[in-house]
Amino acid sequence: MEKLLVKLYEENELSRDEIVHIINEIDAAGKKKLYDLARMKQREYYDDHVYLRGLIEFSNICRRNCLYCGIRRSNRNVERYRLKKSQIVQCCEEGYQLGYRSFVLQSGEDNYYTVHRLTALVEKIRANFPDVAITLSVGERDELTYQKLYDAGADRYLLRHETASRRLYGILHPKASYDERMDCLRVLKRIGYQVGSGFMVGLPKQTAEDLADDLLFLKELNPDMIGIGPFIPHSETPLKFMKGGSLDQTLVMIALARLIVPDSLIPATTAIGSIHPLGRELALNAGANVVMPNLSPMSVRSKYELYDNKICTTDQPDQCYHCMERRIESVGFKVNRGRGDSYRYLTQGKIDVID
Ligand code: 5AD
Ligand code: FES
Numbered sequence: 001m002e003k004l005l006v007k008l009y010e011e012n013e014l015s016r017d018e019i020v021h022i023i024n025e026i027d028a029a030g031k032k033k034l035y036d037l038a039r040m041k042q043r044e045y046y047d048d049h050v051y052l053r054g055l056i057e058f059s060n061i062c063r064r065n066c067l068y069c070g071i072r073r074s075n076r077n078v079e080r081y082r083l084k085k086s087q088i089v090q091c092c093e094e095g096y097q098l099g100y101r102s103f104v105l106q107s108g109e110d111n112y113y114t115v116h117r118l119t120a121l122v123e124k125i126r127a128n129f130p131d132v133a134i135t136l137s138v139g140e141r142d143e144l145t146y147q148k149l150y151d152a153g154a155d156r157y158l159l160r161h162e163t164a165s166r167r168l169y170g171i172l173h174p175k176a177s178y179d180e181r182m183d184c185l186r187v188l189k190r191i192g193y194q195v196g197s198g199f200m201v202g203l204p205k206q207t208a209e210d211l212a213d214d215l216l217f218l219k220e221l222n223p224d225m226i227g228i229g230p231f232i233p234h235s236e237t238p239l240k241f242m243k244g245g246s247l248d249q250t251l252v253m254i255a256l257a258r259l260i261v262p263d264s265l266i267p268a269t270t271a272i273g274s275i276h277p278l279g280r281e282l283a284l285n286a287g288a289n290v291v292m293p294n295l296s297p298m299s300v301r302s303k304y305e306l307y308d309n310k311i312c313t314t315d316q317p318d319q320c321y322h323c324m325e326r327r328i329e330s331v332g333f334k335v336n337r338g339r340g341d342s343y344r345y346l347t348q349g350k351i352d353v354i355d
Contacts, residue, residue: 001030008259009037019212019256026252038255038287041262046289050333051265051340052324053102053135054095054295054317057304058083062108064139066162067172068203070234070305071108077236081300082112085121091317092125092132095295098321101339102133104158104292109139118145119152126153133339135196140180143187150191155339157188158196160227163203164217165210172203185221194345196225196265201253202245203231211253215260224342225290226257226264229271232307247276251286258287263343265290274311280324281331290340291328293320 004022008014014022026034059082060071071078083091092103103125107113113121118138125134136149137158146157161181163169169178188195199214218226230245250272257266267290268283276282280291294312296304301313312320328335 001026002033005030005033005037008256009041012260012262014260016209016212016216019215020208022256023208023211023249023252031248031252034252034255034259035286038258039285041258042266042287042289045263045343046265048333049289049336050284050328051102051290051336051338052100052321053104053267053290053292053340054091054098054100055104055106055292056083056088056091056095057106057294057296057300058088059107059110059113060300060304061110061112063111064109064176065174066176067174067238068200068231068234068307070236070307072237075236078305079303081303082110083297083300085117085124087297088121089124089128091295091297092129094317096129096132098318099337100295100321101131101337102135103129103295104135104137106137106158107139113138115141115145115148119148122149122152122154131339133341137196140176140184143191146184146188146193147191150193154193155341156194156196156224158225158227159184159188160196160198160200161185161214161217161221163199163206163210164213165206168203168206168210171205185223189221189223194224194342195221196227197221197223198225198227198229199253200229200231200245200271201250202243204239204242206231215253215256218257218264219260222261222344224265224345226261226266227269228254228257228266229269230275232271232274232309234305234307244275247272247279247282250275250279251282254283254288255286265340265342267292270294270311271307274307274309281327284328284331284333289333291324293317293324295320
């Protein structure tokens, strides 16, 4: 095991079978070694910096019906909300005062937010806060929309591939297409966004082979950001009785992602913080280097419940900011207050097109 891990660290050339072997066979000593190597690799690219992004969940209205997700269309037991442009800008204002220079605007796939409304929003934030990075996470849209949003001033786009298994993807996403989602990711890259993708760990029927494919897919896509979190069942979804993903398996996948896409930005996700009180700190120690504290208004926090027991739904934005600062420092990292662009973007700019 140790030899395999060192080979991954040094050469980054493992076969699918070798990755499957690690996922299936890694023991406690192997995990320790893996996390150490992942942390070393992170330091080679990003030193001991951890980047903060303020997350604004601006609408929980969604036209999709993903089986795992608490804000899926068929869930009638969620109070739906939609923030107005002025409220979103107000969140950014509050975040800017706290010190954030990177905002993530996330919502369900809400048709109210047409390309016009979204571009107006992005333009306003760009005009008010010229030195921040603007990240959108509003799901699948057409190429022209992505282009217009980029032209309006959006820098980054998050769209997890969710799972690289065609079979699982099909089961979990009624009426959605695996190929269309992958196409969206390629289009976003071609336009010039810094792109974030990623997947859930411990989905029902997910195998070690599926997880290896997630990593190999990411290696090929070569995104700037990689979000990995445990699947957590939500009580108002068809998957409510399923088992969730484990802390350890999620940490292993984060560490492997760090070694396989070494220059990427990897968040210690809210989901991993929700299954263990020190989940985010453990993720930072396994190769993650971003945290995304919540900046959404208090009145809507608990309504954006993608999974049960989500943390930070009762903490004010300044509490989350300072709480995260403390947590980051407690594990020996430094808070970086810049935009937090990816290494590749900073060194190569807008190239690296893959079609
Ligand atoms: N458990 C864990 N993660 C979830 N997400 C959605 N629902 C769940 C869940 N039940 C993740 C998806 C999505 C991101 C915003 O949240 O991966 O892309
Ligand atoms: Fe929200 Fe700790 S990050 S309370």
